[in-house]
Each structure stands twice: as C-alpha cells, then as structure tokens.
Amino acid sequence: MPHKILIIDDEDDIREVAALSLESVAGWDVVTANSGAQGLARAIEHKPEAILLDVMMPGMDGPTTFRELRNNPATAKIPVILLTAKVQSSDQRRFADLGVQAILFKPFDPMTLSSQIAGVLGW
Amino acid sequence: MEPIDQPALLVAMDLLWTRFLPEIKERVKILESAAAAVAAHSLTIEEKDAANGAAHKLAGTLGTFNLTRGTVLARELELMYSGGDGPDPTLAHRLVSIAAELRALVESRKLHG
Numbered sequence: 001m002p003h004k005i006l007i008i009d010d011e012d013d014i015r016e017v018a019a020l021s022l023e024s025v026a027g028w029d030v031v032t033a034n035s036g037a038q039g040l041a042r043a044i045e046h047k048p049e050a051i052l053l054d055v056m057m058p059g060m061d062g063p064t065t066f067r068e069l070r071n072n073p074a075t076a077k078i079p080v081i082l083l084t085a086k087v088q089s090s091d092q093r094r095f096a097d098l099g100v101q102a103i104l105f106k107p108f109d110p111m112t113l114s115s116q117i118a119g120v121l122g123w
Numbered sequence: 124m125e126p127i128d129q130p131a132l133l134v135a136m137d138l139l140w141t142r143f144l145p146e147i148k149e150r151v152k153i154l155e156s157a158a159a160a161v162a163a164h165s166l167t168i169e170e171k172d173a174a175n176g177a178a179h180k181l182a183g184t185l186g187t188f189n190l191t192r193g194t195v196l197a198r199e200l201e202l203m204y205s206g207g208d209g210p211d212p213t214l215a216h217r218l219v220s221i222a223a224e225l226r227a228l229v230e231s232r233k234l235h236g
Contacts, residue, residue: 011180011183011184012143012146013139013143013146013147013184014183014184014187016139016143017136017139017187017188020132020135020136020139021132024127024131024132024135025127025132056179085179085180085182085183087198106182106183106184106186106187107182107183107184107185107186107187107188107191107194108187109187110132110136110187111129111132
C-alpha cells in the first residue's frame, strides 16, 4: 500500500508541484487542500499518514491549523511537517516550538522532496 | 501512479510552469509597481503588503522551478518590504533593478521538452 499524505497550501503552484513530486517520484497517494479549514476537513475524511502544512496562508495560517489538528482526536496523532519559505532563525525557532515533526523549506527539490519526508517520518 | 524518472519529472514540471506562468508574472508585476511607487515616494501600506506577499511567494516558487537566483532576489525584496514603513526611497534603484532581473529570469526560463 502506498503511503498517503495530505498537502495543505494556499499557493496553487507549490501545492501542485509538491503533489506531482510525491505522486510521481515516490508513488504516494496525495490528497490536497488549499486552506487550513479545508485541510482540517480533508484530514478527518481521508486519515492521511502525514500532513505537509504551509505556514503562511490567509485565514487560518499553518500554526493555527496545526493547533486545530492537535485539538481534534481524529487528527491529533498525525505527524505534521511544516513547509515554509521563512528562513530567518527567529521564525524557525517559533515553528519548532509548536511541536511539529519537522520543518522543510521552500524552495524544495521536487526530485528529493519525498526522500526528505520519508527520512523525517522513518518511512 | 507509477514512479517516473528525472527527465519525465522535468517535463511534467515544465507543464506546471507554463500553466502558472501568468500568476508568477503577476507577482513580478506587483514588485515592479511597488518599486516604481517607492521611487515616486508614493508607496501605500497596501502596496507594501502586496509586494511583501508577492516576494515571499516568488521566493518559495522560483527555486522549486530551478531558478535559484530568483529565490535569492525575491528573499532580498521580501526583507526590504517586511518593515513597517516599507523600504527607504534611497533603495528605489535597487528595488527597480531586482524587479527587472526577476522579470528577465522568469521570461527566459528554458523548458526541457
């Protein structure tokens, strides 16, 4: 059975490149959402093994979405990896303090994104 | 989906690039307009915030499409537009220059197909 992962990102181009990468390079099943709210709903519906979550989104941002995921018993134990273009160390510390599984950075290499994620998750 | 090799992925990436190019160019246009407004001492808060957002998105996107230099330039702009009052007008020349380089990078990206 291929791994199943949910990508939550409001940027269409990034979301589609990441989905292409994880589907075509690793052969994983990918579910996508274009907002934090949609991501919460899809996480409950599809029960992914992991979530790749953008930080800066309008409305419910990544950290807020992460807290909502943790507060819901149906999604509380799903590992979450943040994906961000914020590279300043103060931002990184703030994200790490949330308790996410890992932080990955944009831009990413579509050829190696899946191996980065697999490494973090022990897949 | 069957796993594909790197050349096939690059071709698939090119299809996405072509599809999203209008959106990417629109972000560059926002940066060009903001740079012109800084030069004219007329940058509004809305324009500054739009430029900050556009630079942030380009920083994440361009390197993913193998335009690493574009990410470096966009990050520089994001930093310059992130302050409360926006960039100092003495930086206008640099802002215009970066926006122009971003435009050239985006318009000259070669496809693999």
